[in-house]
Amino acid sequence: MFFHGTSRVNDKGHLEIGGVDAVELAKEYGTPLYIYDVALIRQRARAFKEAFEKHGVKAQVAYASKAFSTMAMIQLVEEEGLSLDVVSGGELYTALKAGFPPARIHFHGNNKSRDELAMALEHGVGCIVVDNFYELELLDDLSKQYGVTTFILLRVTPGIEAHTHDYILTGQEDSKFGFDLNNGQADEALEKALASASLHVLGLHCHIGSQIFETTGFVLAAQKIFKKIGSWKEKYKFVPEVVNLGGGFGIRYTSEDDPIPAAMYVEQIIQEVKKQVIEMDITMPEIWIEPGRSLVGDAGTTIYSIGSQKEVPNVRKYVAVDGGMSDNIRPALYEAKYEAVLANRMLDENEEVVAIAGKCCESGDMLIWDLPLPKAEAGDYLAVFCTGAYGYSMANNYNRIPRPAVVFVENGEAQLVVKRETYEDLVRLDVPLKAKVNK
Ligand SMILES: Cc1ncc(COP(=O)(O)O)c(C=O)c1O
Numbered sequence: 001m002f003f004h005g006t007s008r009v010n011d012k013g014h015l016e017i018g019g020v021d022a023v024e025l026a027k028e029y030g031t032p033l034y035i036y037d038v039a040l041i042r043q044r045a046r047a048f049k050e051a052f053e054k055h056g057v058k059a060q061v062a063y064a065s066k067a068f069s070t071m072a073m074i075q076l077v078e079e080e081g082l083s084l085d086v087v088s089g090g091e092l093y094t095a096l097k098a099g100f101p102p103a104r105i106h107f108h109g110n111n112k113s114r115d116e117l118a119m120a121l122e123h124g125v126g127c128i129v130v131d132n133f134y135e136l137e138l139l140d141d142l143s144k145q146y147g148v149t150t151f152i153l154l155r156v157t158p159g160i161e162a163h164t165h166d167y168i169l170t171g172q173e174d175s176k177f178g179f180d181l182n183n184g185q186a187d188e189a190l191e192k193a194l195a196s197a198s199l200h201v202l203g204l205h206c207h208i209g210s211q212i213f214e215t216t217g218f219v220l221a222a223q224k225i226f227k228k229i230g231s232w233k234e235k236y237k238f239v240p241e242v243v244n245l246g247g248g249f250g251i252r253y254t255s256e257d258d259p260i261p262a263a264m265y266v267e268q269i270i271q272e273v274k275k276q277v278i279e280m281d282i283t284m285p286e287i288w289i290e291p292g293r294s295l296v297g298d299a300g301t302t303i304y305s306i307g308s309q310k311e312v313p314n315v316r317k318y319v320a321v322d323g324g325m326s327d328n329i330r331p332a333l334y335e336a337k338y339e340a341v342l343a344n345r346m347l348d349e350n351e352e353v354v355a356i357a358g359k360c361c362e363s364g365d366m367l368i369w370d371l372p373l374p375k376a377e378a379g380d381y382l383a384v385f386c387t388g389a390y391g392y393s394m395a396n397n398y399n400r401i402p403r404p405a406v407v408f409v410e411n412g413e414a415q416l417v418v419k420r421e422t423y424e425d426l427v428r429l430d431v432p433l434k435a436k437v438n439k
């Protein structure tokens with residue numbers, strides 16, 4: 001077991017995060033409860049920014065808000081001076097509501113609607129990452145209608161197979177995202193975009209996947225993109241001002257994971273880009289990246305209350321918690337692995353290996369299959385580490401389970417940043433049948 005960020009064991013033998021007793025938080029706000037270590041988010045953000053500054057490279061680090069989008073998080077991103085990647089009208093709305101400067105927002109997505117694009121143009125979103133020909137035409141049309149010049153990146157798929165789960169791969173040719181870099185699509189997209197008086201092509205974007213532990217994929221992607229840029233210099237007299245190499249930097253969910261520090265990813269990317277820039281004899285573009293998971297993943301911890309237990313003799317013991325796939329769908333979706341502890345009995349010795357079950361009506365609703373734990377009792381608190389990315393953001397109301405609250409902790413203080421959903425919230429949008437008229 002290892003601790004992330006400011007997490008530690010306090011005098012009471014409880015888990016403490018950000019100087020606040022996690023057990024006290026669970027009592028005050030109820031469970032399940034997501035707790036975010038704000039100091040760790042700041043540290044992760046600064047590590048990326050400082051890595052670029054160290055190399056004197058102009059860069060933008062955009063937080064991929066799909067990992068965890070709430071107004072408080074967006075405000076924190078603004079405080080840390082990052083840019084923001086949004087992928088839907090809803091994420092854009094959240095960012096605008098939080099007062100994030102539109103000029104530092106990058107708008108992604110493989111099927112943005114006309115309304116979503118119009119919303120972006122109306123609010124002066126800084127950059128639209130164009131994914132496909134349909135969107136290119138739509139955006140050209142809308143930009144004319146609004147009488148604006150829209151700054152765009154073209155998203156390309158470089159044909160890279162990153163080593164990660166199949167469902168979170170995105171850079172391979174057979175993908176729903178982006179213009180294929182190798183079969184002429186990207187060239188055609190650039191030609192069309194350059195021909196538009198309303199679009200200004202800043203450059204290219206690619207994102208090869210998520211939870212990646214090596215730098216090879218990023219280096220290969222940079223090589224492929226710059227080769228293409230080299231050919232475009234001659235063919236279209238086009239040199240990009242920006243190259244965005246996406247996100248996907250892996251984090252440590254369990255002791256078996258061995259991620260690379262942010263600085264090392266950045267260093268390898270910069271080294272390759274500098275090499276390519278010399279080879280292609282072009283000016284150095286701005287380098288943009290858009291990490292999500294690596295900024296918030298290990299800063300999040302979920303606290304659950306333990307309830308029922310079931311022994312299957314000679315097989316395993318199931319220990320059930322008051323959440324599950326409704327607040328963390330990743331184990332069910334990707335067979336994702338997590339580590340956990342009893343937050344209220346951190347000093348007790350582990351005595352058995354148990355399986356942590358969720359409370360949803362699905363056999364697949366298992367959070368952890370083999371977890372060493374002290375003998376747990378109903379009312380104990382289980383803390384699952386590293387749930388900060390794609391936990392709350394993929395939470396759902398399956399079985400009509402209300403979504404948990406979210407608390408930020410820093411320097412001994414806690415702040416509720418998302419309230420727990422209530423049963424009333426669950427039926428708020430329901431429209432009951434009209435009363436039957438007696439015949
Ligand atoms: C286009 C794009 N950018 C950034 C990200 C963020 O990825 P991660 O959270 O793995 O850093 C994603 C998600 O995989 C993405 O699809």
Ligand SMILES: N[C@@H](CCCC[NH3+])C(=O)O
Nearest residue numbers: 066168210211330389390
């Ligand atoms: N949601 C995924 C990653 C996909 C990110 C979006 N491209 C996860 O939990 O790992």
